[in-house]
Amino acid sequence: MADFFEEFSRRVSDVASDITKKTGDTLEIQxxxxxxxxxxxANERDLADIGRMVYEKFQSGxxxxxDYVTLCEEIEKREEEIEKQEEEIVKIQGEI
Structure with missing residues (x-):
């Protein structure tokens, strides 16, 4: 009977050790x-900043x-469309 408890205790200890290691590994991975x-x-933020700087330089000529001019012109067109749509929203809100 003592052998049974010793073996059981050893297995529980092994399982607890495995769980502890796996938990540590999971935390390290996270x-x-x-x-x-x-x-x-940080890279996405820096890339956006680069793009913003190029666009600002485009606006000032x-x-x-x-390649940059074409992209900047497309941005300008979308900015104009955004402005028109925002004005439409204001107009609709004024009618309500």
Missing amino acids: KIKSNVRTLKR EVSDM
């Missing part, structure tokens, strides 16, 4: 994934590269 997400968000 920490790494969180760091990766943080780095990706400082950009001549046609």
Whole structure:
């Protein structure tokens, strides 16, 4: 009977050890994934800033590269359309 309890105790101890290791591994993986997400968000923010700077230079006439000019002109068109649609919203709200 003592052998049974010793074996049972050893198995419980082994399972607890495995669970502890897996929990530690899971936490470490989540920490790494969180760091990766943080780095990706920082890159997205920097890319947006670069784009904003190029667009501002385009608006002041400082950009001549046609790849940039074409993209900036498309942005300008969408900005104008956004403005028209926002005016339409104001008009509709005024009628209500």
